[in-house]
Amino acid sequence: MPLRIAVIEDDALTRLTLVAALNQQGFEVSFQSGSASDAVRQFDNASVDVALIDLHLGQGPTGVDLARAFRRKRPGVGLVFLTSFDDPRLLSENLPIFPSNAQYLTKKSVTDISILAKAVNEAALGKARKPVRQPQQGLGALTDGQIEIMRLVAQGLTNSEIAKRRFITEKSVELAVARVARALGLVSSPEQNQRVHIAKVFFKATGGSTREDA
Incomplete structure (x- = not known):
């Protein structure tokens, strides 16, 4: 059975592109959404193995808030953050702590769909690529x-x-x-x-x- 993916991205073109790419890789997109509130509603009624979430979802809850809500409902769901932010702290001063075993990818780092597919598979297995806030230069x-x-x-x-x-x-x-x-x-x-x-x-x-x- 293919992994079931939820795609939450507020930019419609990016969201459609991600959905098409994931389908081509053999994943099943359970649902797609452009807002946190709609995503929570759909999540309650869908089977999801991994949620692919944009960090910045416009006004209102962030992608981290949404991910934490998902984990409260289903502790085993895999999480992949796909974002333009090199450092998540750039989004907000009071950003919540990231859920454990979450993948963090910058959009510019995804030069090939295989990179995203690998992150999704690792998230489904509960693997973390690295701590989200890893000290570096x-x-x-x-x-x-x-x-x-x-x-x-x-x-x-x-x-x-x-x-x-x-x-x-x-x-x-x-x-x-x-x-x-x-x-x-x-x-x-x-x-x-x-x-x-x-x-x-x-x-x-x-x-x-x-x-x-x-």
Whole structure:
């Protein structure tokens, strides 16, 4: 019997592409959905071995929230996150803890459908490729607080605005921005300051683009 897959992705074209690719690989797509609320409703009435979930599902619950809801209903369901975010902390400061034995794939890393098929099969067997928040160079070396500073800088907030949100001084924000830049290996230049560099790294890591790159 083929593995039964649920596909939850808010972008309709991406969702249809995933469904077609999974069908071609011999999987059975139990249901597809573009929202967390609809996915929970369909999940209750479907047979699912593995849920393939986008991390960012627009306004409302995240893919992690949805995955945790699935696991509460059926502890044995396999989970594969497919996302544009290089580091899940870039999505939200208060992202819930990821369920155990979940696969985490970035969309840009899936250069061949066999990569996704392998992740689905491993998820069905309860295997985890690696801890989702594995310390590493670059973004993975940043603390949660530094990730939040990076997000606020990318949103275009001034040091004063960030200080108010974080309940710290402007001087502390200035030092935090400098530490983020150093951790990312960024250097300031007359043509482009550290904040612009940080914003570009953020947008690239979230699958987006700056106005200049668009």
